[in-house]
Amino acid sequence: xxxxxxxxxxxxxxxxxxxxxxxxxxxxxxxxxxxxxxxxxxxxxxxxxxxxxxxxxxxxxxxxxxxxxxxxxxxxxxxxxxxxxxxxxxxxxxxxxxxxxxxxxxxxxxxxxxxxxxxxxxxxxxxxxxxxxxxxxxxxxxxxxxxxxxxxxxxxxxxxxxxxxxxxxxxxxxxxxxxxxxxxxxxxxxxxxxxxxxxxxxxxxxxxxxxxxxxxxxxxxxxxxxxxxxxxxxxxxxxxxxxxxxxxxxxxxxxxxxxxxxxxxxxxxxxxxxxxxxxxxxxxxxxxxxxxxxxxxxxxxxxxxxxxxxxxxxx
Amino acid sequence: xxxxxxxxxxxxxxxxxxxxxxxxxxxxxxxxxxxxxxxxxxxxxxxxxxxxxxxxxxxxxxxxxxxxxxxxxxxxxxxxxxxxxxxxxxxxxxxxxxxxxxxxxxxxxxxxxxxxxxxxxxxxxxxxxxxxxxxxxxxxxxxxxxxxxxxxxxxxxxxxxxxxxxxxxxxxxxxxxxxxxxxxxxxxxxxxxxxxxxxxxxxxxxxxxxxxxxxxxxxxxxxxxxxxxxxxxxxxxxxxxxxxxxxx
Ligand SMILES: Cc1cc2nc3c(=O)[nH]c(=O)nc-3n(C[C@H](O)[C@H](O)[C@H](O)COP(=O)(O)OP(=O)(O)OC[C@H]3O[C@@H](n4cnc5c(N)ncnc54)[C@H](O)[C@@H]3O)c2cc1C
Ligand SMILES: Nc1ncnc2c1ncn2[C@@H]1O[C@H](COP(=O)(O)O)[C@@H](O)[C@H]1O
Numbered sequence: 001x002x003x004x005x006x007x008x009x010x011x012x013x014x015x016x017x018x019x020x021x022x023x024x025x026x027x028x029x030x031x032x033x034x035x036x037x038x039x040x041x042x043x044x045x046x047x048x049x050x051x052x053x054x055x056x057x058x059x060x061x062x063x064x065x066x067x068x069x070x071x072x073x074x075x076x077x078x079x080x081x082x083x084x085x086x087x088x089x090x091x092x093x094x095x096x097x098x099x100x101x102x103x104x105x106x107x108x109x110x111x112x113x114x115x116x117x118x119x120x121x122x123x124x125x126x127x128x129x130x131x132x133x134x135x136x137x138x139x140x141x142x143x144x145x146x147x148x149x150x151x152x153x154x155x156x157x158x159x160x161x162x163x164x165x166x167x168x169x170x171x172x173x174x175x176x177x178x179x180x181x182x183x184x185x186x187x188x189x190x191x192x193x194x195x196x197x198x199x200x201x202x203x204x205x206x207x208x209x210x211x212x213x214x215x216x217x218x219x220x221x222x223x224x225x226x227x228x229x230x231x232x233x234x235x236x237x238x239x240x241x242x243x244x245x246x247x248x249x250x251x252x253x254x255x256x257x258x259x260x261x262x263x264x265x266x267x268x269x270x271x272x273x274x275x276x277x278x279x280x281x282x283x284x285x286x287x288x289x290x291x292x293x294x295x296x297x298x299x300x301x302x303x304x305x306x307x308x309x310x311x312x313x314x315x
Numbered sequence: 316x317x318x319x320x321x322x323x324x325x326x327x328x329x330x331x332x333x334x335x336x337x338x339x340x341x342x343x344x345x346x347x348x349x350x351x352x353x354x355x356x357x358x359x360x361x362x363x364x365x366x367x368x369x370x371x372x373x374x375x376x377x378x379x380x381x382x383x384x385x386x387x388x389x390x391x392x393x394x395x396x397x398x399x400x401x402x403x404x405x406x407x408x409x410x411x412x413x414x415x416x417x418x419x420x421x422x423x424x425x426x427x428x429x430x431x432x433x434x435x436x437x438x439x440x441x442x443x444x445x446x447x448x449x450x451x452x453x454x455x456x457x458x459x460x461x462x463x464x465x466x467x468x469x470x471x472x473x474x475x476x477x478x479x480x481x482x483x484x485x486x487x488x489x490x491x492x493x494x495x496x497x498x499x500x501x502x503x504x505x506x507x508x509x510x511x512x513x514x515x516x517x518x519x520x521x522x523x524x525x526x527x528x529x530x531x532x533x534x535x536x537x538x539x540x541x542x543x544x545x546x547x548x549x550x551x552x553x554x555x556x557x558x559x560x561x562x563x
Contacts, residue, residue, distance in 0.1 A: 069481065070444060071453055093474040097456050100409070100444035109410045109529035112439045122533065127438055131332035132341055135533040174453035174487075178469060178480040191475075195563065219563060231494060237459065237473045244433065244493060246475065252562040263328070269541060273562050275553065290544035291556055300550070307550035311558075 001030030001120060004058075004080065006073075006089040006099075007048050011038045011066065014047040016192050017090035017147075019154035022051050024147045025088045026155070027117035031055040033084075034161075037076050039066035045163045052156040057163040064169060067177045073098035075169035078105045081142060086120075091146035099146050108140035115151035129243040129266035149191065150249035150270060183236045185223075190239070193222035195252045196271070198241055200264075201228035202257020202278065202297055209234060211301045212256055218308045224248065224268075226258045242267035257297045260285025277301065316463075316485070317372045318361045319425040320395065321416055322354035324379050324386040325436040338534040341436075350386045353431025355393075355498040356491040360429055360461065362394035363496065369463055370427075372396055376419055378412055380404050384514060391509035392501035398514040403526065409437070411519070411526040413445035418522035420450060425486065427468070432457050432490040443490035453483040456490040 003025045008015040018034070025032045034048045037060045045059040058080070064072040077098075081087060087102060089095035091113045103110035115133070116124030122137045123145065190196060197219070199212045209223070216223050224246070225239040241248055243266035253271035258264060260276070260283055268274070269288055276289035277300050286292040293300055326332065327347040335342050350358075364370035375390040377383040378401040387398035401415055420428065433440040447454035455461075455470035459478065462469045472479045473492045501509070519526045547553045557563060 067479070070447070070456070074448060093457060093472075096440050097444065097454075100441035101448035101454075103441070104410065104413060104445035104448035107410075109408050110439070110441050110445075111530065112441060126538070127535070128326065128332040128341065128436055129438065130538055132334045132535050133538050134535050136530040137533055138530055140529050175455070175481055175483045178482050180477065180479045182477040227493065236477060237494065238475060238477050243435065243438070252557065252560075269538075273557070273560050274541070274544075275557070286546075287543045288541040290560075291553055292544065292546045293548075293553055294546060303550040304553065307554045311554065 001028065001085045002083060003028055003030050003032045003086045003088065004084045005032055005034045006077070006087065006095065007034050007036045007044065008090045008092055008094060009036065009038060009041070009044045011040055012043065014044050016154055017092060017149040018048065019051055020149040020152040021088050021090050021147045022054060022155040023152040024114065024117055025086070026053050028086055028120045030085070033058055035060065035077070035080070037065045037068060037073060039063050049161040049163055050157040050159050052159045054159060054161050056161050059163055059165045060169065061165065062168045064173060068094050068098065069173070069175055069177060070098035070101050071173050071175050072169060074101045074105065075171040077102050081106055084142070086143040086145065088145045088147055090149050095146050099144060103144035106142050106144065108142050108144050109138065110144045110146065111136060111138060112146050113148045114145055115148050129262050130269065131262060148247060150247050183238050187216055188220065188222045190222045190224055190241070190246050191248055193248070194250050195219045195221035196224050196248050196250045197221050197254040197256065198224035198226065198258060199229055199234070199256045200226035200258030201232060203229060203234055206234040211298070211305070215301060215305050215308065218305065226264050255285050255289070256301060258285055259283050260288065316370050316427060317374070317423065317425040318364060318370045319420065319423060319428045320354070320357045320361045320373065320375045320390065321412070321428070321430050321442070322358065322375055322377050322386055322390055323351045323431070323434045324348050324377060324383045325351045325434055328352055328435055334535055334537050338536050340532060340535045348382065350389055351431050351434050353433060353491050353493070356493065356495050357429040357431055358390045358393050358395060359496045359498040360491060365394065374399065374423060374425070376401065376416070378403065378407050378415055378519070387514055388509055389501065391512045392506040393499060394505065397512055399517060400514050401517045401519060401522070403519055405526055406528065407526050408528050408530065409439045409441040409445055410529065411524060412442050413449055414524045415519055415522050416442070416446050417449045418524060427485060427487060427489065429489045429491060432492055443488050447488040452486050452488050454488040454490070455481050455483050457492040458489050459492050459494045461489060461495065
C-alpha cells in the first residue's frame with residue numbers, strides 16, 4: 001500500500017502536525033511519502049526528509065502553491081493519486097480546505113478528523129462535537145483522510161529520505177490570494193503548547209486578558225479563548241478553542257471565566273490536567289476539571305500570578 | 316445574481332447527544348432538531364444579499380426526511396424565496412449530498428452557493444469543498460466577511476493563523492463561519508407568509524444520484540468520560556497540586 005501525507009508548513013518550517021499525521025499514516029501499514037507543496041520549499045523538503053519511517057519526499061515548488069489554496073492543491077495532488085492508495089493531511093484549516101476537493105475528484109467519501117486507526121480501512125472519529133465516537137469502515141478504493149493531530153504522537157526525526165522534485169501544476173485558477181492578517185505572538189502556538197490558559201466571556205474585555213497573559217508568560221503557555229470571548233471582540237478568531245475552533249490537548253489547560261459549553265469542551269477535554277477558575281460553583285466546566293477553584297477571576301488570577309512568582313523557575 | 320443555500324436538519328446544539336446503548340448510533344427519535352447553526356448564517360447572508368439588491372433570487376434546498384420541510388420553512392420565514400426538498404429517509408453522506416447539489420446547480424444555474432462550513436452532527440466539513448470540485452468552481456471556505464465586486468467575491472476566511480482574504484470569480488462556493496453575521500429570528504408575519512411559498516418535492520433518483528453510503532458505521536460509543544476532580548481554596552493549594560501532577 002502506498003500512502004501520501006501532505007505536509008503542513010509555511011514555506012519555511014514544517015509543522016509538527018505533519019509528524020503526527022505521518023504516525024497515523026504508518027498505522028495504516030505501507031510506504032509513506034510526504035508531499036511538500038509550496039513556494040520556495042527546499043528547506044521544508046529537507047526537514048520533511050528527516051521524518052522517521054518515510055520512503056521519500058515529493059516537492060512541488062510553484063508560486064500558485066504559496067498559500068496552499070484548495071484549487072491549486074487539487075491541481076497538484078489529483079494527478080499524483082494514480083500512484084497512491086491513501087492520502088492523509090492534518091485537519092487544520094489548510095487540510096480541511098483542500099482535502100474534500102481531492103476526495104470528490106477521486107469519487108471517494110473523505111473520513112474527517114480521525115483520532116484512531118483500527119486497520120487500513122477502519123477508523124475512529126469524533127462526531128457531535130466529540131460527544132460520540134464513531135468507528136467507520138470505508139469501502140472506497142482509495143482513502144482520503146484528515147487527521148486530528150492531538151490524537152497522535154509525533155514521528156521522530158532521524159530519517160534521511162530522498163527528495164523528488166515534480167513538475168509545476170497545470171490549470172488556470174479561479175481563486176487568488178489577496179492578503180493575510182496573522183496574529184503575531186511570541187508565545188507558543190495554541191495547538192502545540194504544553195500549557196494553555198484560556199479566557200471566556202467572564203473576562204469582560206480584551207484589556208482584562210492582560211492578567212491571563214501575565215500568567216501565560218510565567219508558564220510559557222499559549223493563550224486561548226471561548227467563542228463568546230472571540231465574538232465579543234476580546235481576542236482574535238484564531239484564539240478560539242472548541243468544536244469549530246482549535247482542538248488542543250496540552251499537559252495543562254486552565255479555563256478562566258469559561259462556563260464549559262459542550263462546544264468548548266470539544267476542543268479541550270483531552271487535555272491531561274484541566275483547571276477551572278469560575279465564580280459559579282455550578283458551572284459545567286467543573287464537571288471536567290481536575291482542579292476547580294470557585295473564585296472571582298479578577299482576584300484569583302493575580303493571586304495565581306503572585307504564587308507562581310514565588311516558585312523557582314523554570315516551572 | 317441567483318443564490319442557492321443548502322441547509323441540513325440536525326440535532327439541536329443545546330441537546331445532550333443520546334448515544335444508543337447498543338452502540339448502533341445516536342437516537343434521534345423524539346429529540347429537538349433544528350437547522351444546522353452554520354446554515355442559519357448562510358440563510359441570513361443570502362437574505363441580506365437580496366435585501367441589498369445583490370441577489371435577485373434565493374433558493375433553499377434540504378436533503379432529508381419529511382421533517383426537513385420544517386427546516387426549509389424556517390429558511391423561507393427568514394426571507395428565502397422558495398425551497399427544494401429532496402426527500403430521503405436514508406443517511407446521506409457529504410459526497411452524495413454534493414452530487415445532488417451539483418445536479419440542482421446544473422438545473423437552477425445559481426451564481427453562488429452558500430453552505431455552512433460544517434454540519435454539527437457529522438462534523439464532516441466537506442460538502443461545500445466537494446461541490447466546488449464537482450462543479451470546477453472556486454471556493455472560499457470559513458467566511459467571516461464577504462464583499463461582492465463585479466464578477467467576483469472578496470472573502471475574509473477564518474484560518475488557523477488569523478484571517479486570510481481571497482478573491483474568487485463567480486460562480487463560486489462559499490462556506491460560512493460563525494462570525495459572518497448574526498441570523499435573524501423570523502417574525503410572525505413572515506412565518507405566515509412562508510406558508511404560501513413553494514417547496515418543490517424531489518428525490519435523489521430524480522437527479523440520478525446513487526446515495527449508497529461509502530462508510531459503514533461499525534459502532535458509535537460514548538467518549539471516554541472525565542470526572543469532576545477536587546476543589547482548591549487558593550492559589551497556593553492549586554500550585555502545590557499542579558506540582559504534584561508534574562505539569563510544571
Ligand atoms: C455551532 C456552534 C459552534 C460553537 N463552537 C464553539 C467553539 O468552537 N468554542 C467555544 O468556546 N464555543 C463554541 N460555541 C459557543 C458555546 O455554545 C458557548 O456559547 C460558549 O462556549 C460560551 O463561552 P463562555 O463560556 O466564555 O461564556 P458563558 O457561557 O457566558 O460563560 C461565562 C462564564 O464566566 C463566569 N464568570 C463571569 N464573570 C466571572 C468572574 N468575574 N470570575 C469568575 N468567573 C466569572 C460565569 O460564571 C460563566 O460560567 C459554539 C456554539 C454553536 C452554536
Ligand atoms: N442533507 C443535507 N441537505 C442540505 N444541505 C446539506 C446536507 N448535508 C450537508 N449540507 C450542507 O453542507 C454543509 C456542510 O456539511 P458537512 O460537510 O456534512 O459538514 C452544511 O452546513 C449544509 O450547508
